[in-house]
Amino acid sequence: MEDRLYAELWVSLASLLRSYTAAHGLNGDRQATVELGEERITVRYAEKWLDLQRSGERVDWLRENGQSGVLELTEAGTLRSAQETGGGEEEMDMAAEAWARELMQ
Secondary structure, eight states, X not given: OHHHHHHHHHHHHHHHHHHHHHHHHTTTTOOOEEEEOSSEEEEEETTXXXXXXXXXXXXXXXXXXSOEEEEEEOTTSEEEEOGGGTOOEEEXXXXXXXXXXXXXX
16 A cells, blocks of 8 residues: 555656646746656756656655755655655655756756
């Protein structure tokens, strides 16, 4: 049951990334591509990209500039930072909007 929940949250995260990159691209007639797989989401715009890889609730992310991190999907639909970075939680839509804004600048 848990794996199905995380799979649904994963699809929701990809949908949020599609929506927010589209919204950020409206003013400049720009468009990002969002590729969704069972365990990977890749978002690309020009030279910028975001790669997300999921294993259960664990999400590893990597940016084109070398930044990376580990997050955890929660049953409440939030993303929790890894314990070594303080363990804070953020709503999935807020995280997706922030990634989209950074990518589309």
